[in-house]
Amino acid sequence: MTDHALPYRPPYDWPRLAAFLTDHASPGVETVTDGVYSRTFRFSDRFGTLRVVPALDAPALLVRFQAPGLDDAARDAVLAQLRTMFDSEADPAAIAAGLSDDPYMADLVRRRPGLRMPGAFDPFELTVRAILGQQVSVAAATRLAGRLVAAFGTPLPTEAAAPSLTHAFPEPAQLVAADVSLVLNMPRARGRAIQGLAAACLDAPDLFAPGPDLETSVARLTALPGIGPWTAHYVAMRALRQADAFPPADIGLMRALDSGTGRPSRAGLLARAEAWRPWRAYAALHLWAEDAHRRGATTLPA
Structure with missing residues (x-):
């Protein structure tokens, strides 16, 4: 089998990214074993699996496919999805420079060089997972995702x-009429939100196309039932390459900024974040990592 390289600009914090993916892997669709990420995927009406691992002798991630009948066009499309998912085109030097005017943020960047945004292989899949994760723990959301997939x-x-890769994640057509709440035994509002998202994707296949600006992307998402500003910004930062997305009123971000005199308010958080533009998504990533370090938790919510 041939390995396909996804080059990146070092540094690249693969262990931290792999740890996040381990915690958030949807059973049946994704696994992370000994630092190797694997997942299922669909191409046209066919299916395959792939694995991603860092190269040992070059600044690149190596992708290997197990996909009978995968043609060059489909392979290139999947590789493009992986570039977004693994943030391989980010410029860590530019991000660090943009955040370093704030001494506290500069210290976080110095302590965690090469921190990458865990992106999305598929925006619909990520958004469904984000809805499943509303008001529950990451572990509970993972269990719900596994039941949804099955x-x-x-x-x-x-x-x-x-091994352990058995299903392709449901597509919008498979969920638009599904009684997700009944099957997963979860609040009906969240089930309706997933159905509404599926219907919106079928009605507007470009729903997750990056907007001309962050406000347009967020407005498009918050127009959907069950998706508020936090979820919209979370999806924008992870799936839409919106580097300035910033989930408002996030408790983890507020905790990370508590230097012993108390957490900032929502308004205080947003005011502080003005100094981090246009890299607020990466600032959030560093703050979540700091909060996780203090609490011994995972890097990102949902």
Whole structure:
């Protein structure tokens, strides 16, 4: 099999990214074993699996496919999705320079060089996962995702499957009429939000196309039922390459800025974040990492 390289500008904090993906892997669709990320994917009406691992002798991630019938166009499309997911085109020097006018943020960047945004292989998949994660722990959201995949995902044919990789994540058409709340035993409002998201994707296939600005992207998402500003900014930062997205009123961000005299208010947080433009998403990533370090938790919520 041939490995396909995704070059990146060092430094690149693969261990931290792999740890996040480990905690957030949807059972049946994704696994992380010994630092190797693997997942299922769909190309046209066929299926495959892939694995991603850092190269040992070059600044690149290596991708290997197990996908009978995968043609060059489909392969290139999947590689483009992986570039977004693994933030391989980010410029860590530019991000660090943009955040370093704030001494506290400069210290966080210095302590965690090469921190990358865990992106999304598929924006619909990520947004469904974000809805499942509303008001529950990461572990609970992961269990719900596994049950969703088992109930509504498409089983892979034997020649495309791999250990623990058994299903493709459900597509919008598979969830638009599904009684997700009943099957997953979760609040009906969240089930309706997933159905509404699926319907919106079917009605507007470009729903997740990056908008001309952050405000347009967020407005498009918050127009959907069950998606508020926090979820919209979370999706924008992870799936839409909006480097200035910044989830408002996030408790983890506020905790990370508590220097012993108390957390900032929502208004105080947003005022402080003005100094981090146009890299507020990466500032949030560093603050979440700091909050996780203090609490011994994972890097990102949802």
